[in-house]
Amino acid sequence: MSALADRVDRASGGSRERAARVGLRIVQAGPVLILAVVALAMSLLSPFFLTERNLTNLGFQTSIVAVLALGQLLVILTRGIDLSVGAVVALSGVLGVMAGDSGPVVVLAMALTGALVGAVNGLVLVKGRVMNPFIVTLGTLSIVRGAALVVSDAQTVTGLPPLVLTLGTGLAGPIPVPALLVAVLAVLAWILLARTQWGRWIYAVGGQPDAARRVGIPVDRVLISVYVLCGLAAGIAGLLVAGRTDAGAPTAGQLLELDAITAVIIGGASFFGGRGSVGNVVAGALIIGVIRNGLNLLDVTPFWQSIAVGTLVIASLELDVLRGYLEQRLRAAQTRSAEA
Numbered sequence: 227m228s229a230l231a232d233r234v235d236r237a238s239g240g241s242r243e244r245a246a247r248v249g250l251r252i253v254q255a256g257p258v259l260i261l262a263v264v265a266l267a268m269s270l271l272s273p274f275f276l277t278e279r280n281l282t283n284l285g286f287q288t289s290i291v292a293v294l295a296l297g298q299l300l301v302i303l304t305r306g307i308d309l310s311v312g313a314v315v316a317l318s319g320v321l322g323v324m325a326g327d328s329g330p331v332v333v334l335a336m337a338l339t340g341a342l343v344g345a346v347n348g349l350v351l352v353k354g355r356v357m358n359p360f361i362v363t364l365g366t367l368s369i370v371r372g373a374a375l376v377v378s379d380a381q382t383v384t385g386l387p388p389l390v391l392t393l394g395t396g397l398a399g400p401i402p403v404p405a406l407l408v409a410v411l412a413v414l415a416w417i418l419l420a421r422t423q424w425g426r427w428i429y430a431v432g433g434q435p436d437a438a439r440r441v442g443i444p445v446d447r448v449l450i451s452v453y454v455l456c457g458l459a460a461g462i463a464g465l466l467v468a469g470r471t472d473a474g475a476p477t478a479g480q481l482l483e484l485d486a487i488t489a490v491i492i493g494g495a496s497f498f499g500g501r502g503s504v505g506n507v508v509a510g511a512l513i514i515g516v517i518r519n520g521l522n523l524l525d526v527t528p529f530w531q532s533i534a535v536g537t538l539v540i541a542s543l544e545l546d547v548l549r550g551y552l553e554q555r556l557r558a559a560q561t562r563s564a565e566a
Contacts, residue, residue: 254494254549256494256542256545257492257493257494257506257509257510257513257542258505258506258509260492260509260513260538261509261512261513261516264513264516264517264520265516267520268516268519268520268523271520271524272520272523272524274523275519275520275523278400280519280523281400282397282400282401282402283519284515284516284519285401285402285404285405286395286402286404286405286470287515287518287519288405288408288511288512288514288515289402289404289405289407289408289466290315290404290463290466290467290482291482291485291486291489291511291514291515292408292412292489292507292508292511292512293407293408293411293459293462293463293466294311294315294459294460294463294482294483294485294486294489295485295486295489295490295493295507295508295510295511296408296411296412296415296459296504296507296508297311297455297456297457297458297459297460297486298311298456298459298483298486298487298489298490299415299490299493299495299502299504299507300415300419300428300452300455300456301359301452301453301456302432302487302490302495302496302497302499302502303419303428303429303432303452303495303499303500303501303502304428304431304432304448304449304452304499305431305432305435305497305498305499305500306351306359306449306452306453306499307359307360307363307487307497308344308347308359308363308453308456308457308460308483309360309363309364309366309367309483310343310347310363310364310366310367310370310457310460310483311456311457311459311460311463311479311482311483311486312367312460312479312480312481312482312483312484313366313367313368313370313371313374313479314339314340314343314344314370314457314460314461314463314464314479315460315463315464315467315478315479315482316370316371316374316464316474316475316476316477316478316479316480317339317343317370317371317373317374317377317464317476318335318336318337318339318340318460318461318464318465318468319336319464319465319467319468319473319474319475319478319479320374320377320378320383320474320475320476321335321336321339321377321474322335322336322339322386322390322464322465322468322474323383323384323385323386323468323473323474324377324383324474327387328387329387329388329389329390330389332386332387332389332390333389333390333393333465336461336462336464336465336468337458337461337462337465338461339461339464340457340458340459340460340461340462340464341454341455341457341458341461342457343366343370343457343460344453344454344455344456344457344458344460345450345453345454345457346366347359347362347363347366347453347456347457348449348450348451348452348453348454349450350362350366351449351450351453352446352449352450353446367483371476374476375476377476378474378475378476380476381476382473382474382475382476383473383474384472384473384474385472385473386468386469386472386473386474390465390468390469391469391472392469393407393465393466393469394465394466394467394468394469394470394471395469395470404466407462407466408508411459411462412504412505412508415504416504416505419503419504424448424451427443427444427448428448428452429500429501430443430500431443431445431448431449431499432498432499432500432501433499433500433501434500435499463479463482464478464479467479485514488510488514488535488539489507489510489511489513489514490502490507490510491510491539491542491543492509492510492513492514492538492539492542493506493507493508493509493510493511494506494507494510494542494545494546494549495507496546510542513538514535517531517534517535517538518531518535521534
């Protein structure tokens, strides 16, 4: 009788483990599933959603947020945040226009502007021992936005070389050039995070920073590097914004930092660090783009768009809670199986 009870218990435990595993996989694929549902709903509600012209516009609209979100992901993986990226978009655009008529020089100037601001953020956090990224990058946001206004005399400056215009508005067949750039950056980010020691260090620093220091991981260098790359991504986003408008505006990029952070959180990354993936973050950026694009097609006011995106953020946080619960149940089931 006892042997039969043990077999029943083991079978029940195995069933719970399988259920928890399936549930966890579904939650982990949540951003892609949400994207599919939202896209299907918009295609049913509007006959224009799946047209080539609209999908091309969607590619242009989403690419800027996607680039920023890829950089923001690296910072959030280390339990940080960068609120300055929207201001960097403005400053890089202004300085890019002022850099001259050479396409490569302008591109380099914009990218270096972003990387320099990111380096300042990282150095203040690490070397200045002000380990509060929210406050530091909030201050940087104000400084950089002010610098953009001072340098441009609060005026929009125009005139960019053809290379920048192509990067901002070009098409490769039906595919927007900015969307291709996002794909390249996403692949590079995936390789760095999933296939290099540096990527493993990022997850380790975000997951257990004290343990990472004890095992010899160069935590300070890792933190500085992610802020530099986040700033670099903001500089590239500034390149796309300037290329779309043929101008550098000191007011450009306002609230883009919030869209980037939203895309990362919708994409399943955790503010507690150590968890997040490139594919899901790109899906998060696409979800925001599809919602706004679809609601525009349906002639819905921007106020409702903000409500929809905010609701999705809260739902994503609840999915994160559910993911933690399922992971706990799965570990408990595996422990019971091992003890049996």
